[in-house]
Every structure is written in structure tokens, then in C-alpha cells.
Amino acid sequence: MNINWGAFLLGAAAGAAGAVIAQQNLSKTTYVSAEKALKEVKEAFKSEGPIDGSWIKMKPEPLKKAGMDKMVYKGGVSRTIGQEREQFEFVADSRTGTIMDVYKTY
Structure with a gap:
């Protein structure tokens, strides 16, 4: 089983960034x-x-x-x-x- 670690890390980083952006938008509710x-x-x-x-x-x-x-x-x-x-x-x-x-x- 070959794991493409570069693609995996890129996907994980994109997911984490998306979660941070979503949390920031939710916390802006005034x-x-x-x-x-x-x-x-x-x-x-x-x-x-x-x-x-x-x-x-x-x-x-x-x-x-x-x-x-x-x-x-x-x-x-x-x-x-x-x-x-x-x-x-x-x-x-x-x-x-x-x-x-x-x-x-x-």
C-alpha cells in the first residue's frame, strides 16, 4: 500500500484551514x-x-x-x-x- 504523504498532508492542511475560517465566521455573529x-x-x-x-x-x-x-x-x-x-x-x-x-x- 503506497501512501502519497504529500497529498495527504496537503488535504489535511486544507481541511484544517477551512475549519479555522468557518470558526472565525461563526464567531463574528454580533x-x-x-x-x-x-x-x-x-x-x-x-x-x-x-x-x-x-x-x-x-x-x-x-x-x-x-x-x-x-x-x-x-x-x-x-x-x-x-x-x-x-x-x-x-x-x-x-x-x-x-x-x-x-x-x-x-
């Missing part, structure tokens, strides 16, 4: 900060009145829904309207900070 996403949500809620509190998960998590495959931040906002306390949860796109969904919790 996210807005969780704080910026939360600020966007709070601004939207403040247009309807004051808020009492808010929270956000600092690490983006995957969301697969209706053909979408995105990384998102999840969080919540609470406010008091009259005597009633309202609580909402939200989903925000981790790349843009755009609010994707808001729903009232009971």
Missing part, C-alpha cells in the same frame, strides 16, 4: 447587548405609561417558531394601571434588539 434590547422594550412600554420593573436574560437563546430560527433575548416588564398590576413577557431579536413578541402573563 448581538446587541441585552441591556440595549431591554432599553428598547422599556421605551415602548413607557409610551403607554410608567413601568414598575423589568428584567432580561443576559444570554441569547435559540427560538424556532413558524419557520424562524433565531437567537433571542427573553425578559419581562411590570406596571401598575390604576389598582391593577400588569406583567408582560417579551421576546427580542438578539441581533437587532427588535421586539418580536409581547404577551401578558396572568
Whole structure:
């Protein structure tokens, strides 16, 4: 069995280089900060009145829904309207900070 070591080493080097380039491209995925996403949500809620509190998960998590495959931040906002306390949860796109969904919790 004759092994062409030159071709083998060339193939291995090309494979390793491709893996390094792919890893670099994947690590370039940029996210807005969780704080910026939360600020966007709070601004939207403040247009309807004051808020009492808010929270956000600092690490983006995957969301697969209706053909979408995105990384998102999840969080919540609470406010008091009259005597009633309202609580909402939200989903925000981790790349843009755009609010994707808001729903009232009971």
C-alpha cells in the first residue's frame, strides 16, 4: 500500500484551514447587548405609561417558531394601571434588539 504523504498532508492542511475560517465566521455573529434590547422594550412600554420593573436574560437563546430560527433575548416588564398590576413577557431579536413578541402573563 503506497501512501502519497504529500497529498495527504496537503488535504489535511486544507481541511484544517477551512475549519479555522468557518470558526472565525461563526464567531463574528454580533448581538446587541441585552441591556440595549431591554432599553428598547422599556421605551415602548413607557409610551403607554410608567413601568414598575423589568428584567432580561443576559444570554441569547435559540427560538424556532413558524419557520424562524433565531437567537433571542427573553425578559419581562411590570406596571401598575390604576389598582391593577400588569406583567408582560417579551421576546427580542438578539441581533437587532427588535421586539418580536409581547404577551401578558396572568
